[in-house]
Amino acid sequence: MSKRHFLDHFLNPKSIALIGTVKEGWFFGGGVIIKDLFTFPYKGTIYPINPSLKETMGIKVFPNIKEVPGRIELAVIMTSYKYVPQVMRECGEKGVKAVVVVSDGFGEIGAEGRKRQDELVEIARSFKMRIIGPNTVGVVDNIKGVSTIPYEKGYDAIKKGSLSIISQTGIYGPQALPFDDYTFGINKIFDLGNMCDVNETDCLEYLEEDEDTKVISMYIENIKKGRAFIDVAKRVSKKKPVLCLKSGKSADAARAVASHTGSMAGDDMIYDGIFKQTGVVRVDEYEDLLDCAKAFIYQPLPKGNRLGIITLSGANSILTIDDAKRHGLVLADISEESKRQLNQINPLLGRNPVDLGPATAAFGLEIFNFYTRCIDIFMQDNNVDSIFVVLYATSILRPEYYREAFKAVSKKNTKPIVIWSYGTKERYNRELALIAEGYSIPHYITSPKAIKALGCMTKYARWIDSRA
C-alpha cells in the first residue's frame, strides 16, 4: 500500500500510549501490553500514562498524555468509562490518530451508555481520530509486533501465519485461545467491540490488500452498512476465502446481541442472502472459524464436490456419507481404473468408501503403505475432488509410523485431504494431529468437523469457479 491506510495507525503505529492501569504483574492492563510489545518485539515507542506511577517495567510513566514529549499515533484507553471522553479530548489535542477504547459501560448497557458512546464518536470526528471499540480488547498485528490486548495470555509469542480474524468479540483474541497449540499461525486480529466507528467492512477492505493474509475469519453480530459490506465482501472473496460466523439466529439470541455490543442482529434470512451473494462462507460454531480456516490454509481447493473416503470403520463410512450430504458433498463414483488398482491391493477394497478395516489383521503394521497407495489412487482419479481419511491411533500403530506416510502424501497433495483419527489414548490422537499438520494435512477432533471443513472449501471453490 503506497498511501497510508487509516487502519495502519492501529496496526503499525510509530508510537503507542497506554492510558490507565499500567503496573507490572497484574493480569489486566498496560503492564500486560508492555510485556507483549517487548516480546514480539514492537519497534516503536511506548508511553505508559498514569498519574500515580513514575515508572513501570523500566519505562517512564507520564502523568498525562499532554506531558508526552513525542508524537503519539495510537492510544489504548483502559480507564473507567467516566474518564474516557476527557482522555479522548486530550488525545485529540495531542494529535493522536487512532484510539482503542478498551473500557466498557457504553452502547452495550442500554440508552445511557449509547449516549456516552455517541459522545465519543463526536469527539473523535472533531479531531479526525478513528476509534476501535469501545468494549474491546483491540488489535494484534503479528508481523509488526503490535498488540493492544490487555489480558494476560500465559504464553509468549503468537505463532505467525496467514490467518487474520475480524471479530465483534474478544474471544478470538490470544487471551482466549491457545494460539500456541495450533500448528497454523495468525496474522492480524481485530476485536471491534461495540463498533462505534471502525467496522467489519473497513477491516475486510484492509485485509483485501494485505499480502500476508491468505484466509479471513469473521465473527459478527450485525453488519452496520449492508450495501458497503456486500460490495467489499464480493471483491475480497474473489481474492481470498472469507469465513463468517454470524450469531443471533433466534429472537432470544438477537435480544442478547443488543445487550452484548449494543447492536441489532437483524433478520437472519437477510444475512444468509448476503453471504450467498458475496461468496462469504457461513459457518455455525465458534471453533469453525479456526478449524475450517485451517483447511484453507493447508490445502488446495477442490474442483468439485465428489468425496473419496478411506477409512478403517464401516460405521464411520456410513456416518460420513450422511455428514457429507449435510455439507453439500456426494460420494465419488470412482473410476474403473481406481477400482482395479484398489482390488489389486485387496479384493475387498475396490469401492468408495475404501474400508481398510476388515483387512487390518492381514495388513498388520504394513497398513501405512496401503493408506498411501489408496490415497495416491484417489489423488489420480478424476472422479474424486476431495479426500477424507480415517486413521487409528493406538499403542501399536504409533504416530511415528505415520510420519513417512504423511510425508509421501504431502508430496502429491493436488486435492484437499483432511483426516480424523480415533484411538485408545487421547494423547495418541494429539501426537498424530501434530505430525499430520506438520505436513500440512489438517486433522480434526471429530469426523463431522473434518467433513464440514471440506464442505466449506467446496462451497468456496464453486463460488470462485462461478466468477472465473
Place this chain on the structure above:
Amino acid sequence: MSKRHFLDHFLNPKSIALIGTVKEGWFFGGGVIIKDLFTFPYKGTIYPINPSLKETMGIKVFPNIKEVPGRIELAVIMTSYKYVPQVMRECGEKGVKAVVVVSDGFGEIGAEGRKRQDELVEIARSFKMRIIGPNTVGVVDNIKGVSTIPYEKGYDAIKKGSLSIISQTGIYGPQALPFDDYTFGINKIFDLGNMCDVNETDCLEYLEEDEDTKVISMYIENIKKGRAFIDVAKRVSKKKPVLCLKSGKSADAARAVASHTGSMAGDDMIYDGIFKQTGVVRVDEYEDLLDCAKAFIYQPLPKGNRLGIITLSGANSILTIDDAKRHGLVLADISEESKRQLNQINPLLGRNPVDLGPATAAFGLEIFNFYTRCIDIFMQDNNVDSIFVVLYATSILRPEYYREAFKAVSKKNTKPIVIWSYGTKERYNRELALIAEGYSIPHYITSPKAIKALGCMTKYARWIDSRA
C-alpha cells in the same frame, strides 16, 4: 436375575475357548484376549485352541475343541471364514452354549457371504447355540472381567462404571476408544457385527434388568424386528435412558450400510417415528453416545426446558441461545429474586445470560466466588431447569482455583449443570475438565456439545414425565 439369561453365556461364562490365532505378543487374536482376561481378572477357565501350538502365555493349547477335557460355555472363533462352519459344528457337539464369530467374509460381502452366514445360523439352531456376529469384536463385561475383544488396546483395565453400549460396529470397543482417559466408566459392551442371531433388542432387554447399567448407548444401522424393539425399548426407556445413534439417513449411506453389516438401513423417517414413540433419545454424532451419556451418568434430570447461562463471553451467550433453540431449550426467564441477588453481586449481572465477562477485571482472582454464587442463585430459582456454565482456563486462573468452586457446586447439585471452557492452552482445558468431572460436573470440548447433552436430558425428562 434368577433364571440364567442366554446372554449370560456370553457375559458371564464359566469357561471360554479361543479358537484361531492365540500366540502371545501379536496385536490381534486370542493372545490379546488372554492378556485381558488375566488383567481384569476373569475367574473362569480359558482354553486356547490351535493345532500348531502346545502352550501360550502359560496355558495349555488344545489342537481341537473336542480335546478339551472340561465343559466350554463360550467359544470365540477367529479363524478364516472357510473353517467357521466346521468349527461351529464341533462347538455344537461339545455342548458350547454361545459363540462369538469374529471372522469376517459373511453377510457384509454380498450374496455368497450371506449364504455362508445362513449356514452358521442353521448350525447354531440345530445345536441350540446362540451367535454374536459374525464380523464382530464381541463383548465386554467389565464387572465379571470378561472380554472377547481380539485387538490390542494399549491400556490395562477399562474403568468400571454404569454405561453399557450396544453397537453394530467395533468402534465403540476398548480397542478404538480411550476408555482409560474418560472419567466415567463402562459396564458392558456388545458389538453385534452382522447380527445374524443375537440382536439389539435382546441386548436391550438384558440391560433392562441389569442393575449395574444406569445408561444405555446404542449404535444401530438397522432394526431387525421393529415391533419387538418398540415393545422392549418403550419399557426399558422408562427405567433408564437409552441413547441411539442410527446411521444411514441418506440413500448413499443406506447403500454403504448394506456393504458394512449386510443389513438394510430402511427409511429414516420410520426410525425417527420409532424413537419418538419409545422414548429413545436419538443423537447424530459418533461421540454423542459417550458425551451425552456422560450428562445422564453424572447429573440429575431437569424438570423442564428453561436454560440458565452463566458465561464470561457475550458472543458465547448469543451462540448458546441459538444452540439451545436447536436442542429444544429456551432461555429461562429468571425470577425477580434471582435478578435482585445477582444485581447485589454486580449491577450488570441481573439477567440471563449472566455475563461475568465485563466485570472480570474488577473481580480478579475472586471470580470463582462469583461463579458459585451465581450458580447457587440459579439452583434455587424455580424458573431455571438446567444450567450451562462457561469457564476460562488460563495461566492465571488455573484449574486448581476451580476445585473449591466445583466442590461447593456439587453439594447443591439439584439441577443438571454442564460446563464448557475456553483457554490459552489446550492442557488447561483438559486439567479443568478432569477436576470438574471429579465432582460429577460434565465438561465438553465445545459449547454446542454441552448444550446438546442438556437437550438430550431435557427430551428424556419430558418422556419420563409424560409416562408418570
